[in-house]
Amino acid sequence: MKVDIALGGTPPHVSEIFIGEDVMEAVPGALEGALGGRSAYWIWDEAVWSLWGRKALDLGWPVQREGQVILFTATEPDKRLASVEFLARRLVNAGAGRDSAIIAVGGGVTGDVAGFLASIYMRGIPCFQVPTTLLAQVDSSIGGKTGVDLPEGKNLLGTFQQPKQVYIDPGFIATLPDEELRQGMSEVIKSAMIGDEVLWKFVENSSDAIRKREPDALLRVICASCLLKSRIVQADEKESGRRRVLNLGHTVGHALEKLTGFRLKHGDCVATGMVAAATLSHRLGKMQAEDLERLESICRTWGMPVRIPASIGSQAIVDAIHSDKKRIGEKLHFIMPVRIGKVIEFTGIDDGEFSKVLKSLGAG
Ligand SMILES: NC(=O)c1ccc[n+]([C@@H]2O[C@H](COP(=O)([O-])OP(=O)(O)OC[C@H]3O[C@@H](n4cnc5c(N)ncnc54)[C@H](O)[C@@H]3O)[C@@H](O)[C@H]2O)c1
Ligand SMILES: [Zn+2]
Incomplete structure (x- = not known):
């Protein structure tokens, strides 16, 4: 399948x-046309x-010569400026110029870091993405958001x-380890909750097939999530x-x-976050108990966490939200589900009011 944004x-x-299922094989042919004579520099998660x-x-x-494949450790703590500088210097030393392109191979961390680097390297060169985690395949590789974290918060730079x-x-x-499959499924469930009740029912009924990584089941959730995200991004890129x-x-x-x-x-944090948003929605009388139960x-x-550890204080969560860039003005701002497939x-x-919701979910 091909989706154009x-x-x-x-x-x-x-x-x-x-x-x-044949995309891996098709990469050299597809790239040849798309690169248009640019030289490709591959940024790989070293574990991948x-x-x-x-x-x-x-x-x-x-890969024509040494230096065109650059490996880096791509854990969440590596999603920071130091990695961008490390990779940029490797690119310069390997001879990458304005006529080059970056191809990111790995999960969301690799895609976000390599995409960010591509957007600023010599004022910007094209980027291609080869997502290798479910999370990256259903979400992070699509839509053109790139970035790194600061100690103060996620994705602040x-x-x-667009790739x-x-x-x-x-x-x-x-x-992919089971734990990482679960992270991707959290974003799939998010997509279904936002706007695809059919996908929701498929996930409810096919968790075994997905867990066994049956190709048809995986393709179904990947295609549905990509379609939903691409439609939304097309309507509102920035x-x-x-x-x-x-x-x-x-x-x-x-x-x-x-x-x-x-x-x-x-993904686990997003799952807990969805339950918190749904609980708030239910308390405000906007979501029925039955839909909240289906989400939980x-x-x-x-195996996603649906409760908040007591060691995390509700006030600390509220303070962290206020320092996040998703805030609008002084009051808390939420995307709230009202039923499966509508937010x-x-x-x-x-x-x-929101602290009460967090406490009801176990926060201290
Ligand atoms: N840009 C966006 O729009 C967007 C959207 C959602 C999430 N994100 C970001 O994505 C990041 C999370 O992405 P992620 O969950 O892919 O994390 P990740 O990149 O850290 O990958 C998770 C783990 O899986 C390993 N891995 C990757 N592919 C593998 C494979 N095929 N087989 C075995 N192991 C493999 C990695 O080495 C890593 O240990 C977060 O930083 C999040 O903020 C960005
Ligand atoms: Zn996410």
Whole structure:
């Protein structure tokens, strides 16, 4: 399947997403046309390189000389400026210029860091993405948000730059640890909650097939999530309105990531964040108990946390939210689910009311 995100600009540009079981094989051919004579510099998560590097070279992914493959450790704490500088210097020393392009191979950390670097390297060079985690395949590789974290919070430095092409092959998911599969499923559940009830039912009924990484089941969730995200991004590339719905669960989620020093993973925090948003919605009379229960139940099936550890104080969460860039003005601002497949934007929740919600979920 191919999904095009048509974007503005003169001339208008398009971000192309290729999804399928044969995409890994198709990379050399697709790149040849898209690079248009640029030399490619590959930025790989070193853990992914050790699993998939040999295969990529055997498939003929274009690497002409040493220095064109750059490896880095890509854990969440590595999503910082120091990694950007390290990679930029490797690029300079390898001879990359304005006529080069970056290809990111790895999960969301690699994609966010390499995408950020591409957007500022010599004032910007094209970027291609080869996402290898489910989370990156259903979410982070699409839509052009790039960035790194600061100790003060997630993604506080970043840019918008659409990848020229994204190559999504579910084959990569074969080597993904279960814990990481779960992180991706959290973003799939988010997509379904935002706007795809059919996807929601599929996930409810097919968790075994997905867990076994059956290609058809994986393709189904990847395609549905990519379609939903690409439609939203196409309508609002720079997040001035509609795109904000994609932040469902992320307001509390980012606060939990920060407050646990990234011990809790992104997808897990988003799951807890979605439950918090749904609980708030239910308390305000906007969501029925049955839908809140369905959300908690689907998260539990996947082993996602639906309660907040008592060691995290509700006031600390509220403070962290206030320092996050997703804030609008002084009052808390939320994307709230109202039923499976529909969310609304809600501003004007006071801190006290929200603290009660957090405490009801276990926060101290
Ligand atoms: N830019 C966006 O729009 C956007 C959207 C959602 C999330 N994100 C960001 O994405 C990041 C999370 O991404 P992630 O969950 O992919 O994390 P990640 O990149 O840290 O990858 C998770 C782990 O999986 C390993 N891995 C990757 N591919 C593998 C494979 N095929 N087989 C075995 N192991 C593999 C990695 O080495 C790593 O240890 C967060 O920083 C989050 O903020 C960005
Ligand atoms: Zn996310």
